[in-house]
Amino acid sequence: MQKLGSAIVLIILGIIVMAFPLIGVVPAAVLTGFLVLVLGLGLLFSGIVEMGDSVGLGILEVLLGIIALVLGIGFIFNPALFSFVAGLIVYIVGIFLIIVGIIGVITKAGDSRWNGVVALIIGLLYVIVGTLFASNPVYLGILIGLWLLIMGIMMLFSND
Template sequence: MKTKFVSLLSILLGLIIVIFPIMGVIGVGSLIGLSALLMSIYLLIVGIAIIDYNNSGAILDLVLGLILLFLSICLIFNPSLLGFLTEISMYFAGIMLIIVAVVSLINNRNSRYGFYSGIIGIILGLLYIIIGTYLSNPIILGTLIGIWLVISGILKLMDR
């Protein structure tokens, strides 16, 4: 039951991230902050869900979730912070996506399909950094995170 809930939550949050940039124009910091907030919610829930059988993975998910939660709140409620963190935040978000993907690899190394969500996350994290370097388009960057969440949720559902 927990796995199905986490999978559906991942798909829902991913779709929200993919669709949200189309719904209106908001500040770049808020968009990146919202993406990080949704990813942090996902990580915190996954960390709580897997704590019964994977303590090290749960701790990694919870710590990453708390770091992303702090960063997202800072970006959402302090827009002037974005001016200071613009370049760093793009790389940081890509690096966090890669780290989250590595944690997913560790957590799902015995899983049939879950392992691939880690591989896809690493690829999307690298794309995030490359695209962020040359385009700096928050809609594309937020969409990459959403795509990873949707793919992870689908792979988790297939792995049941």
């Protein structure tokens, strides 16, 4: 019974977030911002402690901590930054998949060119979606809503 209730809540939330996409982006950005902020503080303090053993590693951790702090604060107060970074990551993954796809088609990896073709298609989709993310946080909200909807439907029909 609890699974049915959770599935229905996910489906309803998915529909609401798809109807009002920024409702999905803002909480995701704020939550991610707090997590990245905590990560940044941890790296900063760890880097300061590490300076006694290895100055180079300590400086690297402090720099990564500062970057994480800036990103965390940016995610919390500017959800568009979160959307941009998410889009940029997806875009970069898409480029890597395109390269892997081309290599797979040329080398016939796994005894089939289809692996490369599939990687190429998925890479192109990632680049398109990444471009949409970078230009408009509304698309990220729609994808979050779609994910909630799909998870709710899968939970509704799962055999567990």
